[in-house]
Amino acid sequence: MDFFKTKPLINLENISKSFGNQLIIDELDLKIHENEFITLLGPSGCGKTTILRIIGGFETPDKGRVIFDNTDITHLPPNKRQLNTVFQKYALFSHMNIGDNIAFGLKIKNKSKDYIKDKVSYALKLVNLDGFEKRMPDSLSGGQQQRIAIARAIVNEPKVLLLDEPLGALDLKLRQEMQYELIRLKNDLGITFIYVTHDQEEALTMSDTIVIMNQGYIQQIGTPEGIYNEPENAFVADFIGESNIIDAMMIEDRLVEILGTRFTCVDTGFGKKTPVDVVIRPEDVVLCDPAEGIISGAVSHLIFKGVHYEMEVTACGFEWLVHSTGMFPVGTPVGIKVDPFNIQIMNKPESEDEQAVSLEALEENS
Amino acid sequence: MTRSVNDNNRKLNNRRNFGTILMGSPYLVWMAVFIIVPLFMILYYGLIDRDGHFTFANIMAIASPVHSKALWLAILLAIIATAICLLLAYPLAFILSRTTLKRSGFVILLFILPMWMNFLLRTLAWQALLEKTGVINNILAFLRLPPLNIINTPAAIVFGMVYNFLPFMILPIYNSLLKIDVNVVNAARDLGAGNIKILQKIIFPLSIPGIISGITMVFVPALTTFVISKILGGSKILLIGNVIEEEFTHAGNWHLGSGLSIVLMLFIVINMIASSIFDKNREGSML
Ligand SMILES: Nc1ncnc2c1ncn2[C@@H]1O[C@H](COP(=O)(O)OP(=O)(O)OP(=O)(O)O)[C@@H](O)[C@H]1O
């Protein structure tokens, strides 16, 4: 991505944070570039909000520095930072009308009345709520309140907007609408968005860059495509989308043994006879006539999912998750084929600990 | 479609209302017997004379110099006591609402603790403390300090009111401050507000409902008290509450007592209406 060529706008250096004796963030490094839509994605409690609060100034790290535009802002209070936050539960000022809510930041900065009036109506237009100035927050729907919270932040023209699960409280349809609206807003305004969510679909739809976190550690940083297609470890593979994660053995370059059968793949450089994990996305498992398959088995489960069928195929003692537009009734003997470039090889986690962690997370997720 | 949903809702509402009335009936009976009936008795006695003829004389009696002086003094002292309570209670409630749960619970307990003691007893205790030859003056004399001569003055009455009614100011304000979401304060800070602006534009406005109910809860009992003024004010300072009590007990003139009570109730009602209008204005001006 071209982001990595520009200088980072925000630089988190070696950040650690504990609450009590519980270590939440451990020596985290993260660079955020100008104009980037970066998403922190991870299971509940992994420290996403904590990182956002450290960037926003509501929490001071125990160790490490927050650099913003080449200045150390680690100890600067929130009201002195050039960034604004959209809080998880909107946090509108219930005693002020919408106009006053949005004008709050500008009034603090002693802007002129005319300027404020123009800005407020411009911000309301941006979030498609023209003419709402005189309404009270509690007379608005959840989606409208959310958009007001966004308008209240962007009217201050921050360089960076921090959003903590801003769509978490909305229903699916509204959430999808708001996702498009946020992307449009970001493109209109040309500012950096740091977005927190635990919804992987949301992250894939909206982000330029996704940071996958687990238990205070960054698991992988990359583009949505990169993370989806080339997960670096089993945790990422499982967290992003559904997948078949199987113990395997790299025989030699471009040849991997999965469940006792050799598959051609495209990966090289893992050495010979190396234990690895392979990830195969359910949509990449091709069902065919048993005679044509690399391995064969029988369909054990079938669910219609609208666009596709979801099937489970028992083959070589493993339950393969398969997404296909073709339907094979339960009990049908089928063959399984996988194109070599759809087999993703990953190194095994280095320590038993790490493996335990990622397995635990897998279970929590399913 | 919409209509049938509405009908269903109405049916549901009716059923719910019926249930509410059923559940509430003991309270309704209670209210009728102990609040509504006495109110009507006061109205009845206040509007007739000894011979049972209808008259406004009992109410008009408020215009007599003694009575009107007692009323204005009561209003003045109640306002002063309420103002002092507010000034003391707000910072305290604010500090309490900011401390961690355990400690603030303990401090709140300290403030509520005296309320478990009898009101009369507490006030009598202060009489003994403030007496010309009482405990406080003995200590002052021992320390060779000038004596404190506030017993039997309006100051002592105000002191008694503040002492007795302060918790009623602290609790509603504390509750309203506690209800303020930390994220709302964080949002204000995020938008550039410093501590003073946050206090002025967020915390204070959001605590107004608490302030108003605190004011009502202190002002009304302070306005109507006769015990505090009797015990700490001696017999010379008459508040309207003392006048009414005199009429009901020693003078045995229930008609005059009721008439003056009606006037006093009028002031209480005015206070309540004013506070509710003020509260509504606050909301209304934002609409
Ligand atoms: N003020 C605090 N005091 C003590 N522990 C805290 C505090 N704030 C957060 N934690 C702990 O830190 C961990 C990470 O919290 P954080 O809010 O960052 O999670 P999150 O990734 O945002 O989760 P979610 O998706 O549920 O919002 C949690 O275990 C939480 O209990």
Ligand SMILES: [Mg+2]
């Ligand atoms: Mg969170």
